[in-house]
Every structure is written in C-alpha cells, then in structure tokens.
Amino acid sequence: MFYFLRQNLFEPLNVIEYSLPESEKDISIWLRGLEIQRIANPMVITFGVNGGSEFADFFDVSVPLMSSRLIEKLENLDVKNFQKFDVHFHKTSTGEIFNSHKSVNFLSVNDCVDLKNSEHRLRFGKPYFTGKITIDADKVGSQDVFRLKYGPSFLVITQKLAQELMKCNYKALLIQPTEKYSGV
Numbered sequence: 001m002f003y004f005l006r007q008n009l010f011e012p013l014n015v016i017e018y019s020l021p022e023s024e025k026d027i028s029i030w031l032r033g034l035e036i037q038r039i040a041n042p043m044v045i046t047f048g049v050n051g052g053s054e055f056a057d058f059f060d061v062s063v064p065l066m067s068s069r070l071i072e073k074l075e076n077l078d079v080k081n082f083q084k085f086d087v088h089f090h091k092t093s094t095g096e097i098f099n100s101h102k103s104v105n106f107l108s109v110n111d112c113v114d115l116k117n118s119e120h121r122l123r124f125g126k127p128y129f130t131g132k133i134t135i136d137a138d139k140v141g142s143q144d145v146f147r148l149k150y151g152p153s154f155l156v157i158t159q160k161l162a163q164e165l166m167k168c169n170y171k172a173l174l175i176q177p178t179e180k181y182s183g184v
Helices: 068-076 159-166
Strands: 002-007 043-047 065-067 082-091 101-106 120-123 126-129 145-148 151-158 173-177
Touching: 002 159, 065 068, 068 101, 068 159, 101 145, 126 151, 151 159, 159 173
Parallel strands: 043 082
Antiparallel strands: 002 151, 002 173, 065 101, 082 101, 120 126, 145 151
C-alpha cells in the first residue's frame, strides 16, 4: 500500500499563511524530480499577522517546505533522494526571522499508476486524477518517496515510511492512502 504525504488543510490549526517571493512563483522546478543545481540565496518567505501563528511541519501548496524535525526523521529512516535548501520565514509585523524549515526537492518521478484501477479522466491527453489512485508496486522500484509522472504535485511514500511517520505528532501533516484519495 502507498500513501500521499500532504499538508493537512482540513485540520483546524492555527497555521501561518505565507507568501512566496516573486522570484519563486515558478514552482515547476520543484515538481520535476530533477536535481536543482544551485539556489543562489536562501528563500525568504514572508508572513504577517493575518492567519495563524504556528508552523506546519509540511507545507505543500507551492514550493514544498518541511520542518527540520520532519527532515531529520526522513534522513533517520534512510530517505536519501531529496535535496534541501535554506529558508528564512520573515514575520513582517515584528521583523522576526525563523529558520525552522527548508525547501525540499524530491529526486524521483515514477510512472507507476495502475490507470485501469484508478479514477481519472483525460485532460489535455494525460490522466487527471479525480479519485482513488492505485499504485503498481512492481513499477515503483526502491524509492520510499517519489512523485507521480501524471500528477507530480503528489508526493507518494511507502507503507513502511507512512507507519513510521504516523508514530510522530507532526502539525498539519496528512498521510493519506492513495486509494482513498477523493480528488481533493
């Protein structure tokens, strides 16, 4: 069984809302599964008084951001196929800087969806998932974390990794079976 690793937008937490700098609006480089050669400067992400005051352990609504403790857990579980880059959260109302997260780039995209047993429709000639996504385990290979070829915004993890992450108390982290995906 496989799971999606997602930000839990449904959990009622007091999580901050942030804005990316204009230079980082092209998020496609983070979804290709290819190595990013260089990030010139740490990304500075601003947030203000609107929204919450707590940091989620995983933000996946644009550039993927993970807390240091989630990254450390992945590394301790021997996940190696990702890059991490420094991020500075800047609270505009006080000038405070927080260095608790890094942007992450996962280096694996996999064409492993069993389309016959997955709910999808064609959009521009490619699968667009509208519900349950079945992963063909024979096509996965040895990666514990990967993105989907047709759905690169999905971050997929193995059951073994999911079980280990579920033992921890991460803020706003949703670990969802791919076959229970409902299109949202």
